[in-house]
Amino acid sequence: MQKTKLFLMGLMAFALAACGPAATPTVAPTAPPKPTDAPKPAATAAPAATATTVKGQAGVPGVLTIATTTSTQDSGLLDVLVPLAEKALNAKMKVIAVGTGQSLKLGEDGNADVVLVHARAQEDDFIAKGFGINRRDVMYNDFVIVGPAADPAKVASFKKASEAFKAIADAQALFASRGDKSGTNTKELEVWKAAGVTPGGAWYSSLGQGMGETLNFSNEKGAYTLTDRATWLAQKGKLSGLKVVFGGDKIDQNPDAILFNPYGVIPVNPARYPQINADLAEKFAAWITSVETQKVIANYGVDKYGAPLFYPQSKQWMDANK
Amino acid sequence: MTDLLPIIALSLRVSITALALGAAMGVPLGAWLGLSQFRGRGLLVALIYTGMGLPPVVVGLFVYLMLSRAGPLGAWQWLFTPNAMIAAQTILAMPLIAGFVMAAVMGVDPDLRRQFISLGATSTQATLAVLREARTGVVVALVAGFGGVISEVGAVMLVGGNIAGETRTLTTAIVLETRQGDFDRAIALGLVLLAISFAINLVVMLLQGRAGVVKS
Numbered sequence: 196m197q198k199t200k201l202f203l204m205g206l207m208a209f210a211l212a213a214c215g216p217a218a219t220p221t222v223a224p225t226a227p228p229k230p231t232d233a234p235k236p237a238a239t240a241a242p243a244a245t246a247t248t249v250k251g252q253a254g255v256p257g258v259l260t261i262a263t264t265t266s267t268q269d270s271g272l273l274d275v276l277v278p279l280a281e282k283a284l285n286a287k288m289k290v291i292a293v294g295t296g297q298s299l300k301l302g303e304d305g306n307a308d309v310v311l312v313h314a315r316a317q318e319d320d321f322i323a324k325g326f327g328i329n330r331r332d333v334m335y336n337d338f339v340i341v342g343p344a345a346d347p348a349k350v351a352s353f354k355k356a357s358e359a360f361k362a363i364a365d366a367q368a369l370f371a372s373r374g375d376k377s378g379t380n381t382k383e384l385e386v387w388k389a390a391g392v393t394p395g396g397a398w399y400s401s402l403g404q405g406m407g408e409t410l411n412f413s414n415e416k417g418a419y420t421l422t423d424r425a426t427w428l429a430q431k432g433k434l435s436g437l438k439v440v441f442g443g444d445k446i447d448q449n450p451d452a453i454l455f456n457p458y459g460v461i462p463v464n465p466a467r468y469p470q471i472n473a474d475l476a477e478k479f480a481a482w483i484t485s486v487e488t489q490k491v492i493a494n495y496g497v498d499k500y501g502a503p504l505f506y507p508q509s510k511q512w513m514d515a516n517k
Numbered sequence: 518m519t520d521l522l523p524i525i526a527l528s529l530r531v532s533i534t535a536l537a538l539g540a541a542m543g544v545p546l547g548a549w550l551g552l553s554q555f556r557g558r559g560l561l562v563a564l565i566y567t568g569m570g571l572p573p574v575v576v577g578l579f580v581y582l583m584l585s586r587a588g589p590l591g592a593w594q595w596l597f598t599p600n601a602m603i604a605a606q607t608i609l610a611m612p613l614i615a616g617f618v619m620a621a622v623m624g625v626d627p628d629l630r631r632q633f634i635s636l637g638a639t640s641t642q643a644t645l646a647v648l649r650e651a652r653t654g655v656v657v658a659l660v661a662g663f664g665g666v667i668s669e670v671g672a673v674m675l676v677g678g679n680i681a682g683e684t685r686t687l688t689t690a691i692v693l694e695t696r697q698g699d700f701d702r703a704i705a706l707g708l709v710l711l712a713i714s715f716a717i718n719l720v721v722m723l724l725q726g727r728a729g730v731v732k733s
Contacts, residue, residue, distance in 0.1 A: 293696055300698025374681055376697045400597075401681035403693035404674075412678055415586050415596055436586075 258287045259475045262299075262307035264378055265405040267458075268292035270425035270504050272495055276483070279491065284478050294377030294405070302326055302461070305468035309476040311483070313423075313458045314378035327461035329477075331484050334492050334505040338382055338454040339442030341410070341427060341434075342368075342419035350419070350440050356451040357389035359441045364390070367398040369418035371409050374401030378456070383421045386453060410434055423456055425504035428496065445502055457508065460484065484509035520682065525709060528686040531602045532667040538603070539610030539662055544655065546611075547618025548644055552630065565619065568612025573605075577672030580605040584676065597678040602686070605672040610662040617661050621654020622647055653725055660721050664714060687713075 259280075267273050268290070277288045291301060295314040301307040303326045310327065312318060321327050340350060340359055348366035350359035363370055372394070373380040387394050400418065402409050406426045413420040414434045424446065427439070442449045449455075460480045465473035482488055489507035496504035550562060582588050584596040584604075595601045625647050633643040648655060670688035677684035679693060687710045694703035 296697045297695075303698070375693060400678070400683065403679045403681065403685065403689070403696075408678070412597060 256472075257475075258289055259284070259309065259472055259479055260289045260291065260301075260307045261309055261311060261479070262291045262293065262297070262301040263311040264295050264298060264313060265292050265407070266313070266379070266423045266426050267311060269405070269407050270423075270429045270496070272425070272492070272505060275491065275495055276488070279488070280479060280482060283482055284475065286475055288479075294373070294375045295381065296376030299326070302463045305463065305471055307463060308472040309460060309462045309479050311458060311460050312378060313456055314381045315457060315459070317378075317381065318459050318461060321461065325464055325467065328464045329480070330459045330461045331480055332508045332510065333458045333460050333483055334489075335455060335457040335508050336424050336505050337442065337446050337449045337456050338379065338421050339424050339427060339439045339449070340419060341413065341422055341437045342440045343417040343436060344438050346440050348419070353441065354450045356386050356441060356453050357391075360386050360390040361392060363419050364392045364394065364398075367396070369413075369416055370394065370399050371413045371416070371418040371420040372399065372401045373406065373409050373420075374403045375405070377406075379406060379421060379423055382454070382456065386421070389453065410437070413437060425496070428500045428502070428504055446506065458505070484511055486511050486515045521706075521709070523682055524685055524687055524690050524706075525713075527599065527684070528667060528688075528710075529713070531599055531606060531673070531686065532663060534603045535606035535610050535666050536614075536659065536663050538607040539614050539666075540659060542607075543611045543614030543658070543662070544618050544648070547615040547658070548622050548648055550615070551619040551622030552644060552647065562619070565612050565616045569616045571609060571612065572671070573609055573669050574671035574675065576605050576608050577675035580608070580672065580676045596676065597680060597684060599677070599684060601676040602673045602684060605676050606666040606669060609669060609672065610666050613665050614658045614662045617658030618648075618651075618655055621651040621658065624654065625650045656721055656724060660718065663717060667713065668710065 263273070269292075273290055273292070277290060280286075281288050291298070291307065293301070295312040295317060298307070298310045298312045299317055299321050302310045302321065303324075310321075311333065318327075318330060322330055338356075340356065342348070342350065342363075348359075348363045348368040350362050353359045353362065372383055400412070400416075402412060404412075406422055407430060409420055410422060410426070410430055411434075412418065414436045417436060419440070424442070431437070441451075442454060460483055462473065462476035462480050463471055465471055489509050489512035492505050493503055493507045496502065546565075550558065550565065580601060581596065583590045584593065584601050585591055586596075593600075595604070629650060630643050630647050633646050634640070638646065668688060670686075670692060673684070673686055674689050674692065677686070677689065679685050679689040685693075687706055691703050691706045691710070694700070694706060
């Protein structure tokens with residue numbers, strides 16, 4: 196695997212080198228000296244740089260690299276937690292907010308010290324393969340189905356998310372999927388499976404983008420989508436064409452347990468990557484599950500949205516609130 | 518990778534259409550700026566040079582706001598369609614082409630045009646003759662424009678939406694695969710993109726070689 200990758204990258208470098216000269220001398224024959232700011236056609240270098248990856252980015256002393264999901268960032272929770280963590284742990288936090296799929300991949304490749312994600316099956320797999328150790332529950336919220344206010348597929352009447360999805364498919368109503376292997380996307384596919392539907396066709400748009408982009412898309416196109424409630428609450432002010440059609444206004448009104456969305460924190464296994472900040476990662480995991488931090492999570496968003504965006508769920512919190 | 522062909526086809530379709538539209542505007546504009554002297558030309562040239570370095574995401578944002586439901590052109594329903602991507606890329610390609618064509622045209626001996634005119638050619642005919650003389654530079658302009666649009670990702674991601682099978686291009690697919698941690702697929706797509714770029718540059722080099730022979 197590693198060898199093929201290196202070979203492909205070498206091939207790419209060669210291709211880049213070959214591309215260069217073809218472009219530059221073409222200027223010489225008839226054209227006068229170019230203005231210095233004229234860009235060369237060799238702009239193809241950019242995607243090549245995106246595709247490469249450097250191993251072991253984590254492990255800078257005093258800097259904790261956290262790979263997490265877009266929902267923790269888009270909801271604004273990280274903006275509150277990161278400064279507190281930096282103070283409490285006396286270290287700098289470097290947050291990479293991507294889909295759960297890439298977050299776990301970052302951990303797997305030693306490019307992050309700790310991951311904070313929400314896709315239980317993928318997390319268990321991550322630990323089973325020895326990429327991470329000592330997973331802890333952190334918090335939960337839930338997913339809701341949002342859609343156009345007119346609700347053309349009449350999903351509001353159902354009690355099960357799978358029935359709602361089935362109705363959307365039957366009506367061929369527009370549906371926007373994250374399509375990026377994120378926790379939300381994983382949950383969406385789980386619901387489709389429960390509905391016995393293989394989604395596809397003109398009504399189903401697989402975007403490959405974050406929750407914010409997907410909600411914007413749904414708002415523009417009048418499409419249904421599955422979103423975590425936190426991102427929805429944080430962004431619904433800008434999404435005038437959408438409303439929650441399944442899942443209720445509060446988490447305790449959500450009729451279907453399949454839409455439950457637990458978040459876990461997993462330090463990356465230092466046995467695989469000795470250079471990572473294992474000590475700091477463990478401290479962060481302990482900090483975010485501490486009663487004090489859990490209280491911050493419980494209160495986040497209450498003043499702004501009238502309800503918490505996330506509900507604390509760590510063992511310490513549960514023990515303290517028995 | 519069963520979905521690769523539509524991705525390549527869309528990348529080529531969007532880039533070539535944008536290139537054609539950009540050329541239809543950029544070549545005449547560049548020729549005009551290269552051949553004429555008038556008040557305010559300096560300002561226009563400065564604008565073209567600025568346009569050659571336009572940040573693609575800013576162009577994407579502009580096109581997004583124009584085509585958004587709430588935007589002035591929302592009724593067209595172009596947002597998240599290939600048309601929106603073509604619009605954004607045309608805006609990016611046009612100044613690139615105009616700038617390169619202008620430079621090429623300015624490099625042609627000014628006496629040539631005067632000669633043509635004195636021989637009875639119309640102004641348009643004389644301009645076409647100058648463009649023919651500067652054809653290598655014009656080809657460079659088109660290649661630069663094509664290289665710029667096919668490798669662009671920011672604008673097409675914003676206005677196209679990266680929808681599988683509809684608006685997913687090579688570049689947005691590379692971003693997605695990287696985000697998902699599928700580096701092998703990302704690298705493979707990158708190689709396809711490079712191969713296309715390389716092939717096009719090669720063809721241009723060959724064409725130029727031939728042009729050189731004809732001239733001598």
